[in-house]
Amino acid sequence: MLEEIPFVRGIVELSRDGGPFVAWIFAACVLMWGLIAERYWYSWRRLPKEAAAMKEQWHARSDHTSWCARQIRQAMISRLNVSMTAGFPVLQVLVPMSPLLGLIGTVSGMLEVFDSMALRGSADARSMASGVSAAMICTMTGLAVSITGLYPVHYFRTRAVRETELLADEFTI
Secondary structure (H helix, E strand, C coil): CHHHCHHHHHHHHHHHHHCHHHHHHHHHHHHHHHHHHHHHHHHHHHHHHHHHHHHHHHHHCCCCCCHHHHHHHHHHHHHHHHHHCCCHHHHHHHHHHHHHHHHHHHHHHHHHHHHHHHHHCCCCHHHHHHHHHHHHHHHHHHHHHHHHHHHHHHHHHHHHHHHHHHHHHHCCC
8 A cells, every 4th residue: 555655665666676774774764854853843833932931031030140140041041052952963873874874785785796696606797787786776875865864964053053142142141
């Protein structure tokens, strides 16, 4: 039933042709894009509400200049920064991990090609081409997943820095 959907059919065919590492790459892709979707949702839905609540708490304080007040301000800004950067370490691992999984799949595919060549005692171009093709599917899949994650990771990292600086400015002393 699911294989009737062209996108799912393509994933199944790539997994079948590229070997078991392609399935791991797709799992990393699903996790990465799930985290990206969550970060977009957080940035547009939750962050403005949390920032407004923190600013309201800060402006409700009568003391803004003492050492204690500055520490409270710093803690508020840090709390928002931590919530803005949640999930970044996982995203920053998944993006470079995908091509590495592709490379492992490529190496294992090439080892299978060389192993079959050693068993047959000859280098048949047709059998080598299909093995090399399967090995390259892993590399292509890993690179495609990694490339799609580069911009969102950069976007969220720079947005977190920018939003933290803007919030620090709005929490006037």
